[in-house]
Amino acid sequence: MDESNRIIVAGGGPAGLITALALAQQDIPVLMLETQPIPVDHRRATTFHPPTLEYLRQLGAVDSVIENGRITPIWQFRDRKEGLVAEFDLAAIKDETDYPYRVQYEQMNLNKVLYRMLDDYDHVDIRFGHEVLSADQDADGAWVQVKTPDGEQTLSGLFVVGADGARSNVRRALGIGFEGFTYEEKIVQYGTHFDIGAALPDVSGVAYISDPDEWCVLLHLPEYWRISFSSRDGEDDETALRDDVAEARMAAFLGQSGATVALQRSIWRIHQRVADDFRKGRIALVGDAAHINSPMGGMGMNSGVHDAVNLAEKLGQIWRSEADDSILDRYSRQRRHVALEDVRQQTIRNTKFLNEKDPAARRASQDAMRAAAEDPEKRRAFLMGSSMLAGLRAANAME
Numbered sequence: 001m002d003e004s005n006r007i008i009v010a011g012g013g014p015a016g017l018i019t020a021l022a023l024a025q026q027d028i029p030v031l032m033l034e035t036q037p038i039p040v041d042h043r044r045a046t047t048f049h050p051p052t053l054e055y056l057r058q059l060g061a062v063d064s065v066i067e068n069g070r071i072t073p074i075w076q077f078r079d080r081k082e083g084l085v086a087e088f089d090l091a092a093i094k095d096e097t098d099y100p101y102r103v104q105y106e107q108m109n110l111n112k113v114l115y116r117m118l119d120d121y122d123h124v125d126i127r128f129g130h131e132v133l134s135a136d137q138d139a140d141g142a143w144v145q146v147k148t149p150d151g152e153q154t155l156s157g158l159f160v161v162g163a164d165g166a167r168s169n170v171r172r173a174l175g176i177g178f179e180g181f182t183y184e185e186k187i188v189q190y191g192t193h194f195d196i197g198a199a200l201p202d203v204s205g206v207a208y209i210s211d212p213d214e215w216c217v218l219l220h221l222p223e224y225w226r227i228s229f230s231s232r233d234g235e236d237d238e239t240a241l242r243d244d245v246a247e248a249r250m251a252a253f254l255g256q257s258g259a260t261v262a263l264q265r266s267i268w269r270i271h272q273r274v275a276d277d278f279r280k281g282r283i284a285l286v287g288d289a290a291h292i293n294s295p296m297g298g299m300g301m302n303s304g305v306h307d308a309v310n311l312a313e314k315l316g317q318i319w320r321s322e323a324d325d326s327i328l329d330r331y332s333r334q335r336r337h338v339a340l341e342d343v344r345q346q347t348i349r350n351t352k353f354l355n356e357k358d359p360a361a362r363r364a365s366q367d368a369m370r371a372a373a374e375d376p377e378k379r380r381a382f383l384m385g386s387s388m389l390a391g392l393r394a395a396n397a398m399e
């Protein structure tokens with residue numbers, strides 16, 4: 001592989017893999033460096049929104065998601081004591097997309113599909129067990145300092161893409177700030193094979209359930225249900241993950257015992273942070289390296305995929321000498337705009353819907369959701385926003 005011509009992608013999560021695939025499909029040589037010795041099975045993202053499915057179709061990667069995922073056109077906001085607050089059916093925007101639904105499919109399964117696809121390209125070199133320590137550049141190229149199983153190495157290319165997740169060493173090396181905040185409460189997640197659909201017959205496959213004391217989110221995945229609760233004051237992580245505690249928590253929520261933990265138990269911190277710039281010279285950031293948000297709304301991985309497609313298209317234009325590298329500033333403007341003005345706003349609103357403790361504010365937030373669901377015009381606008389279609393289209397139109 002010609003080192004002066006290749007693009008280095010640091011990190012093999014969804015954002016790095018999509019960047020690599022979209023570059024490879026333009027015949028651009030790619031060196032991908034992943035710190036883990038093998039692909040990691042994180043049970044994190046599960047929601048795929050319509051524009052992400054459209055991009056995956058463009059890349060030839062959508063079939064497995066649709067065939068093996070759970071198609072979920074209807075989703076809900078609920079109150080833990082009072083039941084349904086608002087229900088949204090994506091069929092209302094079927095004139096806007098070929099995929100008027102969410103698909104519930106685990107990101108680790110998408111990663112596996114993408115790794116297999118990348119294997120077919122001779123001009124893609126994937127190196128596991130390679131931790132990018134830092135990145136730097138000059139006028140002609142960019143390089144990374146890497147810890148490899150054989151010691152430290154410097155690896156060079158034409159551009160570097162930092163797709164190395166929330167703690168990105170690439171972002172740190174560039175000295176780019178990551179402003180925002182971290183929520184006090186954490187998310188406690190359990191997977192269960194218990195038939196929650198039978199226990200709560202009017203619940204849809206995606207439900208955000210507000211409660212001032214313990215909110216929760218239900219997601220129906222192909223193999224199991226995932227229940228996420230807010231953490232409890234004073235309860236340590238080890239206790240929250242114990243079988244008896246998990247089962248009691250699920251029983252209290254379901255109104256019946258019998259739900260046991262299967263496939264998953266984990267605890268996550270929730271952040272809202274956006275990098276001050278998504279680009280510095282020949283080095284750009286995508287995915288969680290550039291922005292992290294509350295998972296309420298299922299937007300982090302989706303927007304990482306959108307970053308990756310946008311950036312790979314622009315890098316392709318530069319690589320073929322169809323544009324100069326100032327278009328990377330446009331990448332940063334477009335994608336930062338989405339992160340700050342769209343994803344951040346929506347995920348803060350959704351999290352507030354769940355955890356608001358003040359009764360008047362809770363009522364106002366629930367009334368706003370009801371109003372959005374009941375009025376056809378408002379419903380359409382709400383669905384265009386929450387499906388990420390409106391934000392993505394507006395950003396792509398930005399100069």
Ligand SMILES: Cc1cc2nc3c(=O)[nH]c(=O)nc-3n(C[C@H](O)[C@H](O)[C@H](O)COP(=O)(O)OP(=O)(O)OC[C@H]3O[C@@H](n4cnc5c(N)ncnc54)[C@H](O)[C@@H]3O)c2cc1C
Nearest residue numbers: 011013014015035045046047132165287288298300301302
């Ligand atoms: C509980 C939970 C639920 C979520 N649900 C959703 C959802 O439903 N929908 C959604 O869109 N988003 C969701 N998200 C967010 C989503 O998981 C992330 O946004 C997504 O994983 C980001 O992808 P990424 O490729 O940018 O980063 P990551 O998935 O973190 O991947 C980064 C990769 O880089 C590697 N790496 C790290 N450091 C280095 C280094 N120095 N050198 C080389 N490699 C490195 C890592 O090993 C990893 O493979 C959820 C998040 C959580 C926590």
